[in-house]
Amino acid sequence: MTSSMQSIDLDQGSTQGSGQPAGLRATALRRLRRDPVAIFAFSLLVLLVLAALFGGPLAAHLTGHGPNQQFPNALASDSQPLGVMQRTYYPNGTVHNPHGSLFILGADELGRDVLVRVLYGARISLLVATSATAIAVVIGITLGLLAGYLGGWVDAVVNRMTETAMAFPNLLLAVGLAVVVGPGLLNVVIIIALFTWYYPARIVRGTTIATKQMTYVAAARTVGARPRRILLVHLLPQVWGPLLVYATSIIANNIIFEAGLSYLGVGVPPPTASWGQMLSDAVTSGMYQTDITLALAPGLALVLTMLAFNLLGDSLRDALTPGGR
Amino acid sequence: MRTVILKRLGGALIQVIAITVFAWLLFYVISKFTGANPAQRIAGKSATAQEIAEVARIYGLNKPYWQQYLIFMDHLIHGNFGFSYVQMRPVSQILWPATRATASLVLGAAVIWLCIAAPIGAYGGMHPRSAGDVTGRAIAILGMSIPVFWLAPMISYFFGYEPTQGKILGLPILHQGTTIFPIVGYVDFGQNPVQWAYHLILPWITLAIGFAAVYIRFIRTLTAEQLAEDYTRTAKAKGASTARVLLRHVGRNIAPTVTVLLGADVATALTGVFFVETVFAIPGLGYTGLSAIENLDYPVITGVIILCALIAVLLNTIVDLLHAALDPRLRRITGQ
Numbered sequence: 001m002t003s004s005m006q007s008i009d010l011d012q013g014s015t016q017g018s019g020q021p022a023g024l025r026a027t028a029l030r031r032l033r034r035d036p037v038a039i040f041a042f043s044l045l046v047l048l049v050l051a052a053l054f055g056g057p058l059a060a061h062l063t064g065h066g067p068n069q070q071f072p073n074a075l076a077s078d079s080q081p082l083g084v085m086q087r088t089y090y091p092n093g094t095v096h097n098p099h100g101s102l103f104i105l106g107a108d109e110l111g112r113d114v115l116v117r118v119l120y121g122a123r124i125s126l127l128v129a130t131s132a133t134a135i136a137v138v139i140g141i142t143l144g145l146l147a148g149y150l151g152g153w154v155d156a157v158v159n160r161m162t163e164t165a166m167a168f169p170n171l172l173l174a175v176g177l178a179v180v181v182g183p184g185l186l187n188v189v190i191i192i193a194l195f196t197w198y199y200p201a202r203i204v205r206g207t208t209i210a211t212k213q214m215t216y217v218a219a220a221r222t223v224g225a226r227p228r229r230i231l232l233v234h235l236l237p238q239v240w241g242p243l244l245v246y247a248t249s250i251i252a253n254n255i256i257f258e259a260g261l262s263y264l265g266v267g268v269p270p271p272t273a274s275w276g277q278m279l280s281d282a283v284t285s286g287m288y289q290t291d292i293t294l295a296l297a298p299g300l301a302l303v304l305t306m307l308a309f310n311l312l313g314d315s316l317r318d319a320l321t322p323g324g325r
Numbered sequence: 326m327r328t329v330i331l332k333r334l335g336g337a338l339i340q341v342i343a344i345t346v347f348a349w350l351l352f353y354v355i356s357k358f359t360g361a362n363p364a365q366r367i368a369g370k371s372a373t374a375q376e377i378a379e380v381a382r383i384y385g386l387n388k389p390y391w392q393q394y395l396i397f398m399d400h401l402i403h404g405n406f407g408f409s410y411v412q413m414r415p416v417s418q419i420l421w422p423a424t425r426a427t428a429s430l431v432l433g434a435a436v437i438w439l440c441i442a443a444p445i446g447a448y449g450g451m452h453p454r455s456a457g458d459v460t461g462r463a464i465a466i467l468g469m470s471i472p473v474f475w476l477a478p479m480i481s482y483f484f485g486y487e488p489t490q491g492k493i494l495g496l497p498i499l500h501q502g503t504t505i506f507p508i509v510g511y512v513d514f515g516q517n518p519v520q521w522a523y524h525l526i527l528p529w530i531t532l533a534i535g536f537a538a539v540y541i542r543f544i545r546t547l548t549a550e551q552l553a554e555d556y557t558r559t560a561k562a563k564g565a566s567t568a569r570v571l572l573r574h575v576g577r578n579i580a581p582t583v584t585v586l587l588g589a590d591v592a593t594a595l596t597g598v599f600f601v602e603t604v605f606a607i608p609g610l611g612y613t614g615l616s617a618i619e620n621l622d623y624p625v626i627t628g629v630i631i632l633c634a635l636i637a638v639l640l641n642t643i644v645d646l647l648h649a650a651l652d653p654r655l656r657r658i659t660g661q
Binding site: 160163164168169170171172173175176177179180181252256259260263264265266276279280282283288289292295298299302303306307310311314 | 336339340343344347348351352355466467469470471472474475478479482486592593595596599600604614615618619626627629630633634637
């Protein structure tokens, strides 16, 4: 999971955003519309968001199974869960609850519907990853803008902080913190944000340093603009472009981060369906060896999500690079 | 050169202090506010009041915070990571063999991911947008999207477990009980190097795939950059073969950068081992740490986290100094 973290190449971010010609946004959009990979990734993400918003309740309604509802008769006598597209039967051979007897992706080791849980898991993944990213971006923008604009000791302090934070094996320290504060949805969001703010901070700082030397900022200062106005009106709008590219990578990382914490048992507490939790349940119980779907379903959901974010991030970067690749 | 070294060592010292303060705050101060008694946590659930008092005395937990931190640091400097009351032995005795196993895993994986990434990345850099390059980049982005904690059970299942059931990809084509690759068991290098490697093949590949993907992209970019330089054109013009240009000229120039990246990534790979080691039952730091989390063995959790963080800082420092030694340009620039 950390390997993808390395892919956020911070040096590139610091050089972007400087001297962007007007109309770059239009150029970028035109390029994106012509890029089949970008369209594919974007469609995949739209599907994912739809699945997260409506997929869970819809599947729950159609199958008649709640995400945390346990069906003892979805387990065979040797406590083997139902496989893909199997139905539950009563011991006398009659179909149990004809409407809700079908388990499309089978059941897990507690007799819960895997499909419904995977769809509900999408909610947790996206919710945790986007809110943690939002918090990290707010912290990052604040510190990055201040460090880049003020320079001097503020810059030095922020720089030391980001450098030190980057040298840490993040997940490990996050696990340590999670062990101490205990599991919980909000805790996970805060912990992830605490360990990812320095990516946006560095990008914003770099962009700010490049932008503040431009003539229009000097002009604004000459006509008497206060620092607050320069920061918010002249410098802040310039950071969004590079930030957007990295935000997609950061969201992707945070999805893995959440899944990793939940996998280690210190993330979103059970019985809430989360992909990491589902994987961990299947693997630690050894049940994935008898029924590989238990590990395949949440795992493929994770891989597809990551793929969509990574592809979109790459396409955005290409589209926003002046002069093309 | 001397200022470069001093500056870097100063940075490392700040990082070490930051890590120890963080770990100390985490396990000795914050836990107090979440309603836990640190002495109780260290001594374990079944400890008597007398044992808890003894632990509080050893760690100075009744003294002011700054003294507690100094005692904590004093123990660390003397290699004393505390005592595990769950396993009834010193934490350092638990950590040392675990570090050896983890080092085997991570270093072997690093060799594999470089061997995968170097040819694919170099080819992509030489022939940008060719079919091979597009394929390589597609593989890279797919590899980056696969989380290691999913890859580990998948590899263990399809290459380790399924063949023992006489199947490959669900097709019954093997004899029952065939073992292609072992999925559990770890043999120390000192005992039997061949068995050591054989038992580590699947874990190595699991850990290597994600990093190989990232390195394909790194090496592709670096190679393309170097090939656009005048000196490689000169080398080609005077008749040097492609292999010679790549190895003698390009390779030499990108080696320092790759070394620095490797230092940072071997350190981050220490988090990947948590997932790989538990699936393949390798008694390393990750396995030790995770079972400590399950058993609420706080001294071991603290020890694993501090040790991994310190190894990361140490590796990064060594690699940065090595970089300065390998690349004369850097010496001058940062020395100013």
